[in-house]
Amino acid sequence: xxxxxxxxAIQVTGEVIGQRKAGDYHVLTLTAAGIPELAKPGHFxxxxxxxxxxxxxxxxxxxIYSVQSRGVYGGTLxxxxxxxxxxxxxxSKLHRHDQIDIVGPLGRPFALPKEPVSCVLVAGGYGSxxxxxxxxxxxxxxxxxxxxxxxxxxxxxxxxxxxxxxxATLTLTTDDGSVGEKGRVTDVLPAVLKRTDxxxxxxxxxxxxxxxxxxxxxxxxxxxxxxxxxxxxxxxGICMTCVLPVIGDDGVTRMLRxxxxxxxxxxxxxxxxxxxxxxEGTLGAPATGGH
Amino acid sequence: MTRAxxxxxxxxxxxxxxxxxxxxxxxxxxxxxxxxxxxxGCAAAGRELDQFFDVTAIGAVVTKSIMLNPRSGxxxxxxxxxxxxxxxSIGLQGPGIDAFLDKDLEWLRARGxxxxxxxxxxxxxxxxxLASKLRHVTDIAAIEVNISCPNVEDRGQVFACNPVAAAExxxxxxxxxxxxxxxxxxxxxxxxxxxEIARAVVGAGADGLSMxxxxxxxxxxxxxxxxxxxxxxxxxxxxxxxxxxxxxxYQVHAAMPEVPILGMGGIRxxxxxxxxxxxxxxxxxxxxxxxxxxxxxxxxxxxxxxALAERGFESLEAAVGFAxxxxxxxxxxxxxxxxxxVDVDADPADVVVEAGVEG
Numbered sequence: 001x002x003x004x005x006x007x008x009a010i011q012v013t014g015e016v017i018g019q020r021k022a023g024d025y026h027v028l029t030l031t032a033a034g035i036p037e038l039a040k041p042g043h044f045x046x047x048x049x050x051x052x053x054x055x056x057x058x059x060x061x062x063x064i065y066s067v068q069s070r071g072v073y074g075g076t077l078x079x080x081x082x083x084x085x086x087x088x089x090x091x092s093k094l095h096r097h098d099q100i101d102i103v104g105p106l107g108r109p110f111a112l113p114k115e116p117v118s119c120v121l122v123a124g125g126y127g128s129x130x131x132x133x134x135x136x137x138x139x140x141x142x143x144x145x146x147x148x149x150x151x152x153x154x155x156x157x158x159x160x161x162x163x164x165x166x167x168a169t170l171t172l173t174t175d176d177g178s179v180g181e182k183g184r185v186t187d188v189l190p191a192v193l194k195r196t197d198x199x200x201x202x203x204x205x206x207x208x209x210x211x212x213x214x215x216x217x218x219x220x221x222x223x224x225x226x227x228x229x230x231x232x233x234x235x236x237g238i239c240m241t242c243v244l245p246v247i248g249d250d251g252v253t254r255m256l257r258x259x260x261x262x263x264x265x266x267x268x269x270x271x272x273x274x275x276x277x278x279x280e281g282t283l284g285a286p287a288t289g290g291h
Numbered sequence: 292m293t294r295a296x297x298x299x300x301x302x303x304x305x306x307x308x309x310x311x312x313x314x315x316x317x318x319x320x321x322x323x324x325x326x327x328x329x330x331x332g333c334a335a336a337g338r339e340l341d342q343f344f345d346v347t348a349i350g351a352v353v354t355k356s357i358m359l360n361p362r363s364g365x366x367x368x369x370x371x372x373x374x375x376x377x378x379x380s381i382g383l384q385g386p387g388i389d390a391f392l393d394k395d396l397e398w399l400r401a402r403g404x405x406x407x408x409x410x411x412x413x414x415x416x417x418x419x420x421l422a423s424k425l426r427h428v429t430d431i432a433a434i435e436v437n438i439s440c441p442n443v444e445d446r447g448q449v450f451a452c453n454p455v456a457a458a459e460x461x462x463x464x465x466x467x468x469x470x471x472x473x474x475x476x477x478x479x480x481x482x483x484x485x486x487e488i489a490r491a492v493v494g495a496g497a498d499g500l501s502m503x504x505x506x507x508x509x510x511x512x513x514x515x516x517x518x519x520x521x522x523x524x525x526x527x528x529x530x531x532x533x534x535x536x537x538x539x540x541y542q543v544h545a546a547m548p549e550v551p552i553l554g555m556g557g558i559r560x561x562x563x564x565x566x567x568x569x570x571x572x573x574x575x576x577x578x579x580x581x582x583x584x585x586x587x588x589x590x591x592x593x594x595x596x597x598a599l600a601e602r603g604f605e606s607l608e609a610a611v612g613f614a615x616x617x618x619x620x621x622x623x624x625x626x627x628x629x630x631x632x633v634d635v636d637a638d639p640a641d642v643v644v645e646a647g648v649e650g
Contacts, residue, residue: 241370284361
């Protein structure tokens with residue numbers, strides 16, 4: 001079944017082509033007729049879990065790791081996930097030829113520079129998933145691409161080989177020092193930005209990491225593009241659960257949906273310290289003071 | 292009560308005959324070509340869903356409750372998944388009525404979709420002003436009044452939980468809107484006697500009832516050992532609440548069979564929708580299921596048509612309230628499909644309804 005879209009996303013019944021482990025993560029390869037052809041780096045898909053009568057109603061959102069627009073199976077795409085909840089556990093047990101309901105491509109993808117500038121890609125854990133197709137797109141535009149990947153431990157790094165293939169330089173960090181530098185991505189980022197004279201920083205990972213990356217990028221006078229990982233119920237912009245405070249061109253803070261207004265935001269526009277709250281002055285915020 | 296005239300047994304080729312079923316329905320004088328609508332808060336203003344199905348093909352788009360002024364909504368987390376449902380605490384985030392009329396309603400009008408505009412307020416005065424803003428707006432199919440809001444002038448008591456407060460809101464809205472536009476009151480199930488509230492709002496001029504709104508619930512995160520939602524409590528929706536919703540529709544239809552009902556609460560399939568129709572709903576809204584399946588409203592409409600055909604109904608209208616019929620003394624060969632006969636005497640809900648009516 002394919003529900004045709006007039007303006008972007010489509011809903012398709014895909015089929016599992018393969019499933020493999022990558023460190024602590026799972027990589028699922030799916031047919032998703034029509035989605036691979038439309039997907040751009042930073043887009044995501046929202047997948048229904050548990051089958052047609054599932055008691056789990058909320059779709060799970062995943063960055064698109066890779067797409068193959070032709071091949072033996074027609075268009076396929078890959079997602080990466082950690083089986084740490086009931087929905088992702090169900091996904092991890094899917095077999096070849098199992099059917100799966102996919103909506104995508106969703107969200108606003110990464111903005112690409114018009115000039116061949118120097119770009120640094122930073123990711124935490126499997127937040128690296130969208131970074132490899134992004135790196136390909138940047139290199140196709142003549143951009144220099146350097147990559148920084150970090151995780152708590154070696155088995156939670158994702159895509160190290162992909163990164164080695166694609167990046168001018170690759171810097172790894174782990175909290176426990178099991179591989180690369182011991183520490184966080186933001187510990188090494190200032191040196192990388194300086195060394196590469198970076199113009200743009202692209203980041204994907206936990207909110208705290210994005211906050212630090214956006215700050216480091218701003219200190220170095222680089223633009224930052226941050227893909228957030230917010231909890232979503234629908235992924236298509238109708239449930240209003242995945243909001244965060246973002247400053248608009250007019251200087252006004254609004255609670256924007258990370259699914260349709262994001263997941264990629266300019267790092268200097270997100271009020272990172274106040275994610276999870278309604279900051280004072282946000283459009284429509286409850287009046288403060290009084291009683 | 293309308294009864295189906297059934298002239299044939301089960302049809303296994305129902306899919307083929309489904310398009311012949313007359314799905315036209317009437318909600319308080321409003322004629323709708325399809326009985327399936329979206330549910331307020333589960334469809335934004337229709338635009339996002341138009342990617343997945345033609346929003347002009349369903350009964351109407353019921354828009355997210357709009358307030359007088361722009362509203363940021365509550366802090367996050369706003370949502371928690373629960374068994375066959377979810378808890379939400381959005382806090383009525385929205386652009387305010389003026390921006391809504393300029394952008395959202397304008398889009399629906401240009402698209403040719405029927406729009407049921409849901410309004411919400413914190414005081415009778417706010418509902419009055421919202422209704423006045425809508426008075427001269429054309430192309431509104433109906434107004435749904437979300438009265439499950441705290442009354443800032445009455446220590447935050449929810450309008451929908453008090454028959455007097457609920458009636459005050461409906462009176463204010465009815466007086467200030469175009470008399471030609473139906474006003475639907477959306478009822479909360481979190482009340483002792485929903486029939487009492489229904490009578491109060493109908494007495495105040497509601498042309499129909501939307502039921503039910505979410506049930507108040509709560510989830511505690513066992514890792515943080517704190518409430519999972521920033522708003523502490525939230526509204527429970529999804530298939531988990533469907534039996535509560537069907538009960539509410541059944542009780543109110545039994546008490547006031549002449550009052551049109553827009554039924555909602557956990558509808559995911561055509562058979563779920565059929566339960567509401569049999570209980571007495573003239574139309575139904577698909578809400579939370581849309582998060583799971585963005586094409587759910589159009590799918591449910593198709594499945595409902597098939598389900599009606601399989602049971603020998605020639606029209607949707609003939610099935611409205613069918614579960615309330617008296618038991619057939621002698622099953623006749625030409626009667627309703629045997630497998631779908633219900634022994635009404637054995638249904639404990641009837642006892643409750645009768646008690647409610649007499650009390």
